[in-house]
Amino acid sequence: MTLAELLAGIQASQSAGFGATGTDLSMTADSERRALQDAQRQLQEQEKTRARDAKKREQNRGFGRILGAGLGALLALPTGGLSLGAGAALGSALGQTAATRGQRVRGVESGLGSGMFFKGAREDVSSAEKDINRYIGDANKGFANQIIASSIGDYFLGQQLGQLAGAAKYATAADGFGRSRAAKDMLIDFRDLLYKRPGTGGQGLMDLDNMFNLTRPVTGV
């Protein structure tokens, strides 16, 4: 091989080699750039989904709280005014827990694998992921606290309601004639509150007296 051929060969191999490694570098960098963008997009989407999940859970909690506290209070109402608070609180806690069962907001994952480049951008994604997860973790902890706090609130509310004269009479009735009669009394009062009593000139929407054979017992209240 002549010198010219040798030099041309070295030059050509050098150029081709650098061209090939340069292309490899560009392709690797592009692929990592795309993966980063994808990870950022995934994080944003997951964050929106988690926010929707949290909102839905909050709605369910509210619904569970109303239903639970109401049922708890109703069940406790005939047993006495003081236990009304406890019934409302227990019902509220159970209602909220049941309504939001299995609805713990899950953490987010960027799905970003390892790579050679874009250290700063990777740290940004990782930091954003940690921030969102920390926020979700706090929200989950706060959610449990919210259930406890609202149950305590419902306890005091129930207690205050139990101290009202209207509610206190059922407790007295329960003490005097037993729980079943007090509950019957309470239902009749609800009926009167919601429907016009038959035979008083008004018409009830349903004939509850006949349907449940309800006649007002003489409780002396």
Next chain:
Amino acid sequence: MSFEELLQQSGLGDYLDYFDSDGSKIASAFKFEGDQADQFSRFFRPFDRARLEEASGKIAEREATRTGFLERDYQSGLGNLQSQYQSGFRDLNQQLGQATRQIANQAARTGASFGATQRQISESRKMAGDTLSDLMGRRQRGLESMGLGRERSLYQIEQQAGQERAGLTRLLQDYLNRTFSRAEQISGLDPNETEEISYDNVNVRGRNLRLPTTRTFTR
């Protein structure tokens, strides 16, 4: 000539590390260390030292060949000049002998006086002396001309070898520029740092296991 000597000759002796045949060592020369050096090795093109050494050897070979041709031409020229001189000297001797004999014969036939004959011989010797001095002058000029020509040719051979070696230097420089440019490109892509994994030999239920002591995160 070794590759190191070639680099020294080209003034690039300080950059020997960048001409390694192992890509990871080239990456290490740019302070990419540990895993990074291994990962980035594929983006560096190792230099083909063997071919450059071959090219360098070829240049020396070509220089020697050209010098050899020149020396042979010179020796042959010297030989020609010498033989021309010797032949001229021989011819001159013959001519002088002939002329002396002719003068002597002519003097015997015509009975010319001794003085006239002596004058004729002296004239013919003078002519021969002039011719001889001319011959020697030409030989001297020939020798000088050949010596100058040889020196000029040697100079040209040296110049050509220098140009060829400059071609090698250009190749080395081109390689270095491309390598530096590649390192700059990689650096511009904000390289990710990874920790090197160290291993511990752990004995688990009588079996020796090699387990990493630290975890590597490459987020």
